[in-house]
Amino acid sequence: MTGNLQAAQGFWGVPAYQALPAGGSGVLGPGAVLDIGRDRYALTRLAVAAIPAAAASELAALSACSFEKLITFTRSATATYVGSDGLIHSAAANAPRFDHTNGRRQLLLEGPATNLLLNSAVLSTQSVAVPAATYTLSFYGTGSVTLAGASSGSLSGFGSTTRVSLTFVATAGALTMTVAGSVANAQLESGSRASSYIPTTGSAATRPADSARLTDAAAELVRRDAVSILVQAFQPFETGSTRRWMGTSYTILGLDTGKKPSQWDGAGPLLSVSSGVNDQVDLGFGVAWDGSGRRMSIAGASAGDAHQPAFTGNVFLGRDNSGNFAPGWYDQLIIWPFRMTNADLAAKAAAYT
Template sequence: MSVAAYLAAAGLTGSNAGADFQNDKYWLPSADALSAPRWASQTEFFALFSRASSATYIDASGVLRTAPADAPRFDYSSGGRRVLLEGGATNLIVQSVGMNSPEWSTAQIVRTFGQPSPDGQNNAVLCTVNGNVDPQVSVTLASGNPSGLTYTFSAWIRVVSRNNNELRRARLYSFGYPNGGGTEAVADVTLNITDEWVRYSWTRTFPAGMTSTLVRWRVDPFDGSDGVNQPSAGSSIAVFGWQVEASPFATSYVPTTSSAASRAADSFALPTAFGGVLSLPAASFLLRFDGSKEVGSNAYISGSDRYAGGNSSGTSVLLVGGTPNINMGNISVPTGPLGIAIGWDPGSKAGSVNNRVAVSTGTTVSINRSTNYLGRNSTGSVANSGYKLLAAYPARLSDATLQALSGT
């Protein structure tokens, strides 16, 4: 199929640079920034992509995979193919692969190692209860005083067997160990688990005034199945890939062995030819992605400033095009899927989000466009998300067209 025919079928007629990450299609101008599009390879489009470490993603079969350093990740955890772009993160849990170091402990549970796991290997742990009260598996972190800080726990869990029809349920606890003994800031959440592998997460902001420097994260299998938390002997769950990170949401899994481990941030500098279209005095672009889970001055696509991004202390305010920005409206975080279309010419700029009426102003885009990034700004602040579609146009599209294109 020709590029023109493909773009017409996709509703993107007029674009001469872009990427349909969902369908692994890429196109760039055939000559200068005003020229007709040609097909580009994935390698060409990602030539300026970098990441200083390996990183994990979910493939089309639902298996956890690892991409090497400097390789983009095409993730299917949202139900379709996306290019996954994330900031750096550290998994504070020691021995997340194996779960068999002094930091780990159990009560009323027998662990069986080397079980089939979501990464297609045998890295899961089977936790079989012995029939006594209060079975549990836990890990203790010496990661400093958590007072007032926000952490997110995540792990894959599934039910393996239920010998007395126990509820498919687990309870997740976290609490600190203060220097004077005992526990403090105990909190818990109930997880409704299934027979299939699911990655569960829990975000917790610890209260101010804590003195603990040790924090325990604990999973109690089948907790709540009866009044005394005593599931029958032989009932079991499997667990894999525990992670605790200093973040208000879970990011991709970072395996650890003898110490905490980190994932480097993704940096996706767009092809020079794509930037050439954005550098035209009259141009437009369309971006569709899974949306934002965070507030702050993040950039969904940027040059030296944001073409589009969020900036707020309590809501996601979608901004357009450098100083002065256009506010396309407040959207609560997490936003859900977003479609953003923006256009400009020497006398105006306009933007629409999720098919809202376009907001416009009589000033043009004021951004140094020598290098353009997807999913981050020029200083490295990343907007964690899965990105579906990016298309640039060598003309200022009408406000009505921007509105029509900005669906998700």
């Protein structure tokens, strides 16, 4: 059975998953699909050892599979997420978080963070010693928190199911937070955005980083000489931070500190789109390469060159192997075992629907 005939029997057979190979004469399907939003997954039937040399049509013969067949997920402790009911839930260590903060099912991936507040479930007035840095305060409830000492300002709540946040710069010293009214599930953390809630009691607490490593089969598809990749996600950017949407020890898909999409394999030149992308929007980020070079597309912008990248080692979603993260909510990852046309790549590099 050919890849196209097999594709017609699964969800991956619809036109959205088909693409025209560069220099080809007929469309082909993907080798792997991680559709988190619809909780459906598929992977090539071929053994890992056969993937590097197989024809794209052979790799497009897929079978439906579980999330775990595509992603090996680890996190050394519990972490919270927002469920479909709008409430905060706790995920066990090494369990992925399928979060509904944005009104749909997405995979929440984050780096480490520390909640500096004590007894955060029901906050009371307290002081915290802080170094000079940028911080974000967040909470649920109808009360307010007023800052004094190392910084000044105030934050008022809008209800028990609405999270509010305030980002500010503090000098080194004691930061006093005076609480009035109902302030629940409060968090004070370094950085310019509020990450997922970290419960505390009598001391500060740290949420360890998520690790979503592609399984051997999925990673082997990425390591082929010719491949196309699409990642769709919502990224809440932080000022001055690099983002690794997908990486090894190097960047397969990333955003630099100016929010410009980029790729670097550690050997060839840096490929970068000339302008940065907008904040706080759903994005589709695509890249494709073969022996003739590579192409990148995102938010209506594209760039390419004649370098054929080569990536080795473990492949991660939402981070790289060097501790660089792309915190955010991930909708879908699709890997095609061939380089698609530039036109198809640009068309597919769109937000998840």
